[in-house]
Amino acid sequence: MPDKKNFETEAIRTQTPTTAEREHSTPLYMTSSFTFESAEHARALFANEIEGNVYSRYSNPNTDEFVAKMCKLEGAEAGVATGSGMAAIFGCLAGLLKQGDHVLASRSLFGSSHQILSQILPKWGITFTYGDVNKTENWESLIQENTRMLFLETPSNPGLDLIDLEWAGKLAKAHNLIFVVDNCFATPYLQRPIEFGADIVQHSATKFIDGQGRAIGGVIVGSEKYMEDIRFFTRQTGPALSPFNAWLFSKSLETLPVRMERHCDNAETLADFLGDHKDVNFVKYPHHKDHPQVELAKKQMKRGGGVVCFEIAGGYDKAKSFINKVNMLSRSANLGDTRTIVTHPASTTHSKLSDEEREAVGITSGLIRIAVGLENAEDIIGDVEQALG
Incomplete structure (x- = not known):
């Protein structure tokens, strides 16, 4: 061998x-x-x-x-x-x-x-x-x-x-x-x-x-x-x-390749759903067609990964409402779990940055980060859809 x-x-x-x-x-x-x-x-x-x-x-x-x-x-x-x-x-x-x-x-x-x-x-x-x-x-x-x-x-x-x-x-x-x-x-x-x-x-x-x-x-x-x-x-x-x-x-x-394939499958499906939603200003996912660096992503990344971010129309009030309304998704600051996790970076993981520092890297008051888990993609999208409603 x-x-x-x-x-x-x-x-x-x-x-x-x-x-x-x-x-x-x-x-x-x-x-x-x-x-x-x-x-x-x-x-x-x-x-x-x-x-x-x-x-x-x-x-x-x-x-x-x-x-x-x-x-x-x-x-x-x-x-x-x-x-x-x-x-x-x-x-x-x-x-x-x-x-x-x-x-x-x-x-x-x-x-x-x-x-x-x-x-x-x-x-x-x-x-x-x-x-x-x-x-x-x-x-x-x-x-x-x-x-x-x-x-x-x-x-x-x-x-x-x-x-x-x-x-x-x-x-x-x-x-x-x-x-x-x-x-x-x-x-x-x-x-x-x-x-x-x-x-x-x-x-x-x-x-x-x-x-x-x-x-x-x-x-x-x-x-x-x-x-x-x-x-x-x-x-x-x-x-x-x-x-x-x-x-x-x-x-x-030992299971990293299998898990990452499923994370990527689910994340791609979620990114496609969010990209077409009327209440979403933009969606970012490395291998999604609307990502401004999609060709670079395909050059240096085998697939797009397990994280999707999007900006919800309506700023912080709508972002807070969305996070409060999810039923299945976990509200947590972690990522990379089997469970899908939703986070509002401006008020949690990046809250210690100034408003100017957050603005410089695109962390708006309406930005949501979803670390997509291994559940069935239909169930993930179902929860996201009802929370956006």
Whole structure:
């Protein structure tokens, strides 16, 4: 059998070596520490002369398996698992940047990512500039002498704006920038940024990777030369992923392709329905015909993903009414669940942004984000339709 296998096979067959018990499914390694064969064995482990487990804050067979799978699925050399998606983003930024560095980032970012860039990193003398996703021709002029990183999220949360990864990869290479992509919305099944030149890819595993709303976690994968610094930072500061959550995520990856196909099927059907509704100003879905970047989406994404956003006519009052009237859909700030979730970003996930900041990335008072689940599409549309009425 060839060493390189198809995505679905790698997601299932990448496993921690079987123990003497010959288990078919990887067991849980719920231990905080590991024993040493001898004093010399302990010394060699701490000196990084040999590989092995020391302490579950550093490594654990369950987290190792999860990271190994994510590396194979993203096409990365190495990785680190973290206790949350935001720990992955912060671990990447803090691990790679130093005082005096500058970050060029896409303006369309998750609210907490914006807070890290605008409120936390400046305390340590790290600055940033936002580039408009709709004016990428201006980005080169935003690069400064101290710019060290290009940080993107595509598709963006919640507006589903896209950035041309091939173009971004060339820009980063031309200016010797570390190219980092938040690939949470697409997952490696739909998009592999490293193939377009990304150095680092990160995920909130809480979302589609888990896929069932059970666990919090994150992961960073990429080039070994950058992962060394990230690994040092996370090992010393301790944003470790628990073995149990790692076990859950690794098992969930086995069904990621099947789940993402269903998420995409349902999302496409919902986007088509919303696009024709009289009370909807616009609908955005990467592979929908009305998305302004649909050709780019088809170039770099296998399918459009599991998130749809739309603007309801009537602003916040109508948006609030819609959310209050849903019966089956869940009102929650999460996404990537088996259950369809509805969110009003302006008053929840992106409420800490100013009115001007929200306006700059298209988060209007009437914008609704629907993370489309795995229910029957007719039932999802039925609930959306009655709530719009």
